[in-house]
Structure formats: C-alpha cells, structure tokens
Amino acid sequence: MKSIDVNVSVLDRNNRIAAEVQAGLTERGIRMVNLLGSPGSGKTTLMEALVNGGHFAPSELAVIEGDLYTAQDALRMKALGVQSVQINTQGACHLEADAVRKALDALDLTGVKTVVIDNVGNLVCTSEFLLGEHLRVGVSSVTEGNDKPTKYPLMFQTADVVVLNKVDLAPYTNFSVEQFCADVEGLNPGVPVVACSALKGQGVEELAALLK
Amino acid sequence: MKSIDVNVSVLDRNNRIAAEVQAGLTERGIRMVNLLGSPGSGKTTLMEALVNGGHFAPSELAVIEGDLYTAQDALRMKALGVQSVQINTQGACHLEADAVRKALDALDLTGVKTVVIDNVGNLVCTSEFLLGEHLRVGVSSVTEGNDKPTKYPLMFQTADVVVLNKVDLAPYTNFSVEQFCADVEGLNPGVPVVACSALKGQGVEELAALLK
Numbered sequence: 066m067k068s069i070d071v072n073v074s075v076l077d078r079n080n081r082i083a084a085e086v087q088a089g090l091t092e093r094g095i096r097m098v099n100l101l102g103s104p105g106s107g108k109t110t111l112m113e114a115l116v117n118g119g120h121f122a123p124s125e126l127a128v129i130e131g132d133l134y135t136a137q138d139a140l141r142m143k144a145l146g147v148q149s150v151q152i153n154t155q156g157a158c159h160l161e162a163d164a165v166r167k168a169l170d171a172l173d174l175t176g177v178k179t180v181v182i183d184n185v186g187n188l189v190c191t192s193e194f195l196l197g198e199h200l201r202v203g204v205s206s207v208t209e210g211n212d213k214p215t216k217y218p219l220m221f222q223t224a225d226v227v228v229l230n231k232v233d234l235a236p237y238t239n240f241s242v243e244q245f246c247a248d249v250e251g252l253n254p255g256v257p258v259v260a261c262s263a264l265k266g267q268g269v270e271e272l273a274a275l276l277k
Numbered sequence: 278m279k280s281i282d283v284n285v286s287v288l289d290r291n292n293r294i295a296a297e298v299q300a301g302l303t304e305r306g307i308r309m310v311n312l313l314g315s316p317g318s319g320k321t322t323l324m325e326a327l328v329n330g331g332h333f334a335p336s337e338l339a340v341i342e343g344d345l346y347t348a349q350d351a352l353r354m355k356a357l358g359v360q361s362v363q364i365n366t367q368g369a370c371h372l373e374a375d376a377v378r379k380a381l382d383a384l385d386l387t388g389v390k391t392v393v394i395d396n397v398g399n400l401v402c403t404s405e406f407l408l409g410e411h412l413r414v415g416v417s418s419v420t421e422g423n424d425k426p427t428k429y430p431l432m433f434q435t436a437d438v439v440v441l442n443k444v445d446l447a448p449y450t451n452f453s454v455e456q457f458c459a460d461v462e463g464l465n466p467g468v469p470v471v472a473c474s475a476l477k478g479q480g481v482e483e484l485a486a487l488l489k
Binding site for chain 2: 132
C-alpha cells in the first residue's frame, strides 16, 4: 500500500523556500524577525512601541503583516510612516514562506535594515513554519496565564527571544512570573525572556537591543 | 486533470459525524456546549466559575478537555469533582467530531445533563469544525483587544453566545466595549454578548442561564 505524507512534503517545500528567502536577505545585509503569538498578545503594539520609542527608524524598517482578512495592522504601521505589506490568508491559520517571498518582492527594501513579520495571531500553527527569519520572537502576555508554555510548547521551544508582554497588568491577575520563566527555561534552556509592557513602553529598549 | 479537494471532504466527513454525535446526545436528553477562544481567554476558568458559583452541579456536568499535550485542564476539573476526559491532539490545532465521539464513549453519562467541550486555545482553526454541539460559545477577553471580531470573524459569526471575559481588567486597558459589541453585532446580528469576569464571578449567572 502506498501512502503520501502530505504534511512532511508541505513542510519540506516550505523550509526549502524559507532557506532561500533567508539567504537572499542575508546577502543584502537585511535581518528578518518573525513575531509570533496568540491573538491579542500585543505583537503589533510592540512594533508601535519600538518605533515610537525611537529604537527603529521608520525608513530602516519594513513590516509584513499576516492577517486572515483585514488590513488593520498594516494601517497601524502606515500611520507610523513604516512601509508595510499585507498578506491576507483568507482564513488560513498561518503564513508560509512562499507568501513571505512574494511580500518581500512587493516591498522597496532600499535602505531597509530590518524586516519584521507580524504573524497571524495563533499560538499553535504559526510555529511550525519557517519563513526565512533570522530571529524568531515568541510573544506571550501576562493576561493569557502562566500555563501557556507547557500547554503550547512549540512556540517557546523554537523562539530565539521570548517576550512576556503586558507585565503592567500582572498585579491584577494570578500570573506567576517565576513559574512562567521556569517553564520557558525548561523548554528552551538559555532563551532570553524580556518582560515588557508595549502599551507603557516598559522593556522595549531591552527588546530592541536583542532584535538588532 | 483531476483534483481532489481534501479540505472539503475532511469537513464533510467531520460534519456528518458531528450530526450523528448531536443526535445521539439529544436522544439521551444531554446538551453539549462547545467552548471556543484564544489561548488564555479564560475558557477553563469560566467552567470553574460556573461550578464554584453553584450554577452546575458537578455530578450533572462532564467536560471534554482539548489540549495539545498536557492534562492540566482536566486536572482542574477533577479538583472540582467534575468528570472529565482529555483529548490530546499531539500538536494539532483543533478538535474533530470523531475524537469527541470517542471521548463521549469514555465518559459515564449517567445523570449528566450538560457536556462541555473545552476546546484547544485557538481563535482560527477550531471554529471550522462542528463537534456535535447544541450550543457554541465564543470566548474573547478584554485583554486581547477590541479588534478581534473583525480580525478573526469566524468564531464570532458562528457563536450562539459570545462571552466577553476579564471585564474587570477593562479599566487598565484601551479596550472599547462599545466597539467590540458593535463589531460582534455586525458579524452575527442578535447574538447575546455576556460581559464576564470568570476570576471574580461577574456575569457568570447570566452565562449559566444561557447555557442551560
């Protein structure tokens, strides 16, 4: 009996394209960051905080916005003077490298030093797909609860940097920062965890240093 | 050239099983509720609040916990004296009706009036799959931001009840309850929106009345 493992071949093809995308950017001296996290973990607000805090010059940054249908997040980048391109997945739960390659072609990368992929809000599916990034940043927020690393390990295992966002709300929740950090360390020893409040600008300077 | 639409046939098969599951429960006088939402939106905490508030007798309730790998949420139900069964998806992003059918077979449904499916935390993929539920409850929390209905419409469009959770944190965020409710109404006219704080027990009585 023959069987075809569709998942493996889809991932193989994706990862081959991702490697090509990454090599092309490296050659041009451009760094790509893949920003992952649940819906509402604060990925776009973190981007706003990085620009508003003066850590990234708008002209040196370009953003690929992954979204199911809308262009809301791309409009937020436009308001900051940051070049962006929208990938609408038409309901699909993650981005793939081929779509990122096309998005990069649609950007004017002259003078751009950093491209950020603001991924679809999804703590499960997005982590499975390499997109050509040089750095993978997993964003989790205090209000999601400290059990997220053990319940949804892949994002935390594959991240180069973990952001714990919305720490300003910690006093109003039952979140344990110690437990969260211990669980992340267990899944991905040595990965830096940056405590941030994107809305209040807290921790953003430390994050910017890790992204550059 | 031949083509096979894998997605459609997978969904067709799923929906056929879902209809059978629902019919079997209806015949036994049991109501099934499918609880959907982002990771950390508060689905399991809502279940705890419903039991702790005396709105569901533990013996009349059974919970199907959908999780990628762990049994953490099933243990929270066990601590309340509520019968539960764990479906570990081994990394998959949603539950399917066939797994729910097997989970129901593993429960002792004698005296049970309500079965709740505490779905995988995912605002995208879970909404596509009917699981045999009589009532679909979409949970979104204030801390996720008020743009979630327009950005992730399917859960809000297919819900019979929408829970807006963590309203106790609204004063510390830039969340607009009016915008959220207007957007939900636009996507799903007439759907009830219940403002809750599962942690503080707020709105739980109103939710209980809608679930029964």
